[in-house]
Amino acid sequence: MSDLTAALEQQLTLLKALEANLQRELELVVARDAESLLTLVDEKSGLLEQLAENDASLQKLRAPESELSEEQLTLAHQGKELLQKCQHQTEVNAAAVEKNQIRLQRLRNVMLAVRNKESLTYTNKGKTQGGMLGSGVKA
Template sequence: MTEQNSNLTQALTKQVEQLGALVAMLEKELQLISSREAETLMRLLEEKTTLLEAIQTLDGNIERMIASETMLSEEEEALMQQAKSLLEDCKYRTQINQKAVEQGQLRLTHLRNLMMEVRAKESLTYDKKGKPKGGTLGSGVSA
């Protein structure tokens, strides 16, 4: 095995480790999204950004190493396949997290609308004839 191959194997091994860490991070991200722990989630997102930058840098280095290779060893091929599999898992988990965030936003919008309806009902008054009439909510706004 040449030094170039050894460096490529080490880089691919590190990439697999980083992608594995990203999978774990995405799983934790989903838990934090579900539990609405905003502060912890923000710290995790900063860590995730740092990890993604490291993965991107290493990916560029690996690409250059592979370009100078004529043929990859079986170990390198296996590491490449493992990295691709982890990458697909990361993409899938990212989609799940995105849907969780979207669902959370929909729930917040629904809750806000319900609260506005309740406020509108609370401000309901009656006119001289006993008919329901919306009260005013500030200057010139009526419910």
């Protein structure tokens, strides 16, 4: 087995691990499991570093397409497909995170509105005013 074939197989293994990691990441984002998500992000970071290192090795071993064996061409094609799947999954995950952030912001706004209603007072002109109760009272 040539060095190029071994590097391509290693790249496929890493991409499959990244794909599984991204699937799990989406599950954790939806479940809002922050602790597990932090651990998973660390794992993903390590995978991305390994992918970058392996990619650098592949660049050194790169040969013209006409010189590649059928097996190497197949491995390269599979790697490209997996990379596209990972990129798509990353976009899906980013959209899920964004939706969760919007939901959290809405919840925060609702909670602030409820808190302000609890401390609702009226001005001397009869208009409602949120804020601290008795803020103008001196003892």
